[in-house]
Amino acid sequence: MTFPTRPVLTGTFGMVASTHWLASAVGMRTLEAGGNAFDAAAAAGFTLSVVEPHLDGPGGDAPVIGHRAADGHTFVVCGQGVVPARATVDAYRALGVDEVPGTGHLAAVVPGAFGAWLDLLARYGTLPLADVLAPALGYARDGHPLLPGAAAAIGTVADLFRDHWPTSAAVWLPGGAVPRAGERFRNPDLARTFERLLAEAAAAGPDREGQIEGARQAFYEGFVAEAVDAFVAGTPVLDATGRAHTGFLRADDLAAWRATEEPTVAVPFAGVEVHKTGPWGQGPVLLQQLRILERLGIEDVVRDAVARGDDDDPQGPLVELVHVVVEVAKLAFADRDAWYGDAASVPLDALLSPAYAAERAHLVGSDADGEHRPGAPHGEWPRMARALVGARAAATAGVTAAPAAPGLGEPTVSPRGVTRGDTCHVDVVDRWGNRVSATPSGGWLQSSPVVPGLGFALPTRAQMCWVQDGLPASLVPRTRPRTTLSPALALGDGHGFAFGTPGGDQQDQWPVPFLLRHLLGGLDLQAAIDAPAWHSTHVHGSFHPRSHTPRGLVAESRLGPRTLAALAARGHTVTDAGPWSLGRLSAAGVGPDGWLLAAANPRGSHGYAVGR
Numbered sequence: 001m002t003f004p005t006r007p008v009l010t011g012t013f014g015m016v017a018s019t020h021w022l023a024s025a026v027g028m029r030t031l032e033a034g035g036n037a038f039d040a041a042a043a044a045g046f047t048l049s050v051v052e053p054h055l056d057g058p059g060g061d062a063p064v065i066g067h068r069a070a071d072g073h074t075f076v077v078c079g080q081g082v083v084p085a086r087a088t089v090d091a092y093r094a095l096g097v098d099e100v101p102g103t104g105h106l107a108a109v110v111p112g113a114f115g116a117w118l119d120l121l122a123r124y125g126t127l128p129l130a131d132v133l134a135p136a137l138g139y140a141r142d143g144h145p146l147l148p149g150a151a152a153a154i155g156t157v158a159d160l161f162r163d164h165w166p167t168s169a170a171v172w173l174p175g176g177a178v179p180r181a182g183e184r185f186r187n188p189d190l191a192r193t194f195e196r197l198l199a200e201a202a203a204a205g206p207d208r209e210g211q212i213e214g215a216r217q218a219f220y221e222g223f224v225a226e227a228v229d230a231f232v233a234g235t236p237v238l239d240a241t242g243r244a245h246t247g248f249l250r251a252d253d254l255a256a257w258r259a260t261e262e263p264t265v266a267v268p269f270a271g272v273e274v275h276k277t278g279p280w281g282q283g284p285v286l287l288q289q290l291r292i293l294e295r296l297g298i299e300d301v302v303r304d305a306v307a308r309g310d311d312d313d314p315q316g317p318l319v320e321l322v323h324v325v326v327e328v329a330k331l332a333f334a335d336r337d338a339w340y341g342d343a344a345s346v347p348l349d350a351l352l353s354p355a356y357a358a359e360r361a362h363l364v365g366s367d368a369d370g371e372h373r374p375g376a377p378h379g380e381w382p383r384m385a386r387a388l389v390g391a392r393a394a395a396t397a398g399v400t401a402a403p404a405a406p407g408l409g410e411p412t413v414s415p416r417g418v419t420r421g422d423t424c425h426v427d428v429v430d431r432w433g434n435r436v437s438a439t440p441s442g443g444w445l446q447s448s449p450v451v452p453g454l455g456f457a458l459p460t461r462a463q464m465c466w467v468q469d470g471l472p473a474s475l476v477p478r479t480r481p482r483t484t485l486s487p488a489l490a491l492g493d494g495h496g497f498a499f500g501t502p503g504g505d506q507q508d509q510w511p512v513p514f515l516l517r518h519l520l521g522g523l524d525l526q527a528a529i530d531a532p533a534w535h536s537t538h539v540h541g542s543f544h545p546r547s548h549t550p551r552g553l554v555a556e557s558r559l560g561p562r563t564l565a566a567l568a569a570r571g572h573t574v575t576d577a578g579p580w581s582l583g584r585l586s587a588a589g590v591g592p593d594g595w596l597l598a599a600a601n602p603r604g605s606h607g608y609a610v611g612r
Contacts, residue, residue, distance in 0.1 A: 004526040005602040010591075015598035015611030016040060017586035018426040019055075019502060022144060023047040024600070024610045026135040027428055030127070037428040038066060038124040039132055041436035042117040046136035048424040048440055049113065049456075050190065051144045054153035054413075055502065056424045057443025058190065058456040062113035063277050064120055065264060065487045065498070069433030074489065076262045076277050077123075078480070079116025079440075081109045083462055085256075085477045087248040092467050092475065097241060099387075100463045100475065102544035103447045104239025105232050105247025107460035109481060110257045113440050114219050119259035122212045124434075129212050130198050137198075140455070141191035143184035147606060150445070151181040156413045157446045164238040165449040167231075168457070172445055190455030196223065220258075224454060225251040231451050232458070240544060249458065256478070264489070267291060267352055270299075270519035272496055275489040279472075280342040280480040282542070284352065286488065286508040288332040289325075290515070291357035296324060296364060299520050306521030310532060312560025319566045325516070326536045326553055326572065327364045329509055331373055333539040338374030338382035341472025342480040343465075350377035368551045368571030372540070385466045385473070388540060413446050423485060423507075427498035427588035429596050435589060437487035437498035439507070463544045484542050490515070490589075497525065497589025497597065505542055509535040510583035525587045526599035532558040533582040537575075549573055556582055 009015060014037075016027030027044035035043070041064065049058045062079035092100065100107050121132060154161075155178045161169035162176075171187060172179075179185055197215045200222065204214025218224065229251035236244035264275035265283065269290045276283030301324065304317035311318065339346055350356055356377045363373060374382050423441030428434075442459035450457050464482050465475035473482040486507040487500045501510050510533050518528035537552030553572040555564060557579050568574045580603045588598040588609065598609035 004524070004530045006526060008524045008526045009598040009609050009611045010595045011612040012431060012596060013612045014040070014428075014430045015588040015596045015609065016044060016426065016428050017588045017598045017600040017609035018044055018048065019424045019584050019586065019607045020048060020051050021606055021608040022051050022139065023426060024608045027426065028610045029135065030132065031430055033127065033131065035127045035132070036125065036432065037430040037434035037436045038120050039127045040430065041426055041428045041438050042121050042125065043132045043135060044426045044428070045113070045117050045438055045440050046133055047139060048426065049443070050136045050139045050187070052147065052150065052424050053445045054147075054150040055422045055444065056440045057445065058114060058193070059111035059451070059458050060113045060440060060442030061111075061459050061461060061483060061485060062116040062438060062440040063281060063483065063485045063487055064116055064436065064438040065275055065277065065489050066120065066124060067435040067489055067491060068124065074264050074275055074491065076264050077116050077120050078260045078262055078277070078280070079112040080280065080480045080483050080485070081112035081459060081461070082253070082257055082478050082480055083109055083465060083475060084248040084250065084253045086250065087462060087475060087477055089467050089469055089475050091248065095245065098467055099544060100465055100467060101240035102463045103460060104237050104245060104449070105249070106239055106245050107462045108232060108247045108249040108448065108458040109461045110249065110253050111443060111459055112257070112259060113442070115216060115257070115259040118212050118216050119261070122209050123261065128208055129201050129215055133194055133198060137191055137194040140187045140194060143186040145182050146179050146185040148181040151179055153413050153446045154178050156415055160238070160415060167450040167452050168445065171450050171455060187455045189453060193224070193454050193456070220254040225254040227451050227454055228254065228458065237449050265348065265352070269294060269515070272490040272492045272519065274515070275491065276486065279340040279346040279348055281483045281485055282336050282340060282508055283486045283488070284340070284348060285332045285336045286486070286511060287352055288335060288357070289328050289508070289512055291352060291354065292328045292331065292361050293325070293516070295354070295357045295361040296328070298324060298516065302516045302520040306517055306523060310559070312562045314562045314566035318559065319563055322534055322555065322559065322563070322567060323368070323570055323572070324364060325512055326534070327369060329512070329536045330369060330538050331360050331363060331375070333505070334372050334374040335377070337388055337540055338384060339377070339472055341474070341482045343474045343476040344472040346472060347378045353377070366570065370550045383470060385468055385471055387546060422504065423502040425487070425500045425502055425584065425586055427500065427586050427598070429498065429588045429590060429598070431596070433590055435489060435496070435498045437489055437500050439485040439487045439500050439502070441485050441502070464542050482542070490519070492592070495590045495592045497587045499585065499587040501583050501585040501601070503583060505539050506535045506583065509539075510585060514585055525597055529585045529587065529599050529601055532556040534559065535582065554582065556580065
């Protein structure tokens with residue numbers, strides 16, 4: 001197999017890696033202007049919301065994990081907005097809605113990304129907001145080359161825009177036509193929104209932090225909140241139910257919300273500590289997998305597979321590596337479905353304990369398991385969502401639900417705008433050793449209509465909540481939907497790296513072989529990113545309509561035909577996804593020798609690392 005596709009970038013000044021070359025360049029520009037990693041991550045994040053509009057928007061969500069090198073402070077900035085105060089289970093049922101639709105006003109939550117970037121800048125940045133926001137404003141005003149994925153998404157939902165979402169048609173169908181991939185695309189309304197936010201910031205006074213707070217108030221308590229309230233409350237829009245609804249989000253929901261700083265959740269693995277968000281997101285599911293894999297003694301299998309170049313031998317270690325990683329993912333994600341969420345207490349210490357990992361490791365057999373097996377980490381069995389209980393019964397009976405589509409982390413979009421598996425990612429390290437990993441997403445152009453005059457859409461993350469009482473991920477006002485967004489840091493003694501990927505439920509699957517090959521197998525960051533990838537579709541999807549494929553395994557063909565056949569012989573339902581198709585990983589950090597490092601995914605052609 002031929003990898004890596006490019007060298008790991010090495011330097012001493014700064015590194016940025018992201019899912020779009022313009023965002024990486026903007027992050028590096030910010031470092032060159034004297035900013036630190038926190039300034040650069042925010043500048044890149046704002047830019048991603050403009051240049052990857054089918055994956056992210058200014059009204060989306062943005063969990064961020066940061067590490068301040070001066071004192072070792074590692075933290076999460078939670079930019080996941082909450083469920084509106086009026087969005088109760090009874091309110092949905094009164095509308096005849098048993099599942100939150102994946103599109104439209106009913107799924108709208110508080111937009112958290114803008115507040116998260118402002119919070120990161122105020123606490124840890126150094127540059128004025130105007131400098132950090134200027135590149136994104138410029139791309140909105142002057143244009144950027146429209147990505148093929150964005151053009152395809154617009155084309156898929158063009159009739160929805162024309163017939164039902166006129167505010168979206170006005171922005172995304174210039175002159176009434178679907179824009180072509182690569183053409184210069186402008187969003188004048190968004191540019192004017194950014195300009196007005198900066199004007200409000202400047203009016204708050206000369207102080208940097210005061211200006212940031214002025215912009216926050218303009219967004220969450222001023223003209224943005226007022227426009228959101230008027231549109232969501234006053235304009236019914238067609239959604240995935242097939243009917244038009246107004247929504248529950250109001251100005252007071254925005255005013256009551258602020259981004260919060262929280263501790264990370266971490267476990268030791270292979271000489272580093274791997275840091276994730278709390279279980280209001282799916283991040284700890286990666287930590288559970290690492291715990292179980294460590295218990296299973298995966299190190300020897302990884303080293304043998306890497307030493308043999310991941311050769312296509314049906315009796316070789318690669319077959320065992322893929323099989324074990326997939327079976328462990330099934331167990332960890334079953335726990336995610338049963339125990340994670342913001343609406344109830346989560347037994348996280350028990351879920352991450354070595355004793356529980358040992359208990360779960362005993363369930364990994366030599367053949368693919370078709371069961372959905374959440375555990376009882378503190379001696380109590382979970383109360384499962386009705387839809388998952390039904391899916392478990394169907395899987396046991398051999399019934400296959402609609403498969404989740406493989407992909408790079410680009411969205412799977414229906415003509416009604418229902419979207420799965422999409423987001424952006426950025427990693428930054430600066431010359432002082434500060435590191436940031438961020439996964440901005442939501443506010444997708446195809447899933448929610450543009451708010452009139454603002455040029456952006458709202459996040460539809462409430463679709464991840466269950467319209468059922470008593471579950472950790474139940475729909476409960478002012479709680480966070482259990483997001484799939486999952487940035488990460490791996491930190492050692494003076495070294496370590498930020499990493500992550502888009503991909504919905506795959507955001508904590510694709511990084512597992514990457515970490516194993518890098519931390520245990522000795523591959524460098526770029527080679528570990530480039531190596532053939534896979535994931536399980538036995539895992540229940542977090543997005544409407546929650547599809548899954550019992551025993552499903554999606555794999556890149558570079559694993560080899562005999563390896564894929566051997567996995568099928570073990571009971572996996574194998575889908576060959578092509579040679580370069582899965583994941584959009586990137587990473588940036590500090591090596592054990594002190595060099596700054598960065599690497600980015602070659603799949604999909606627009607992820608790049610930059611640095612010096």
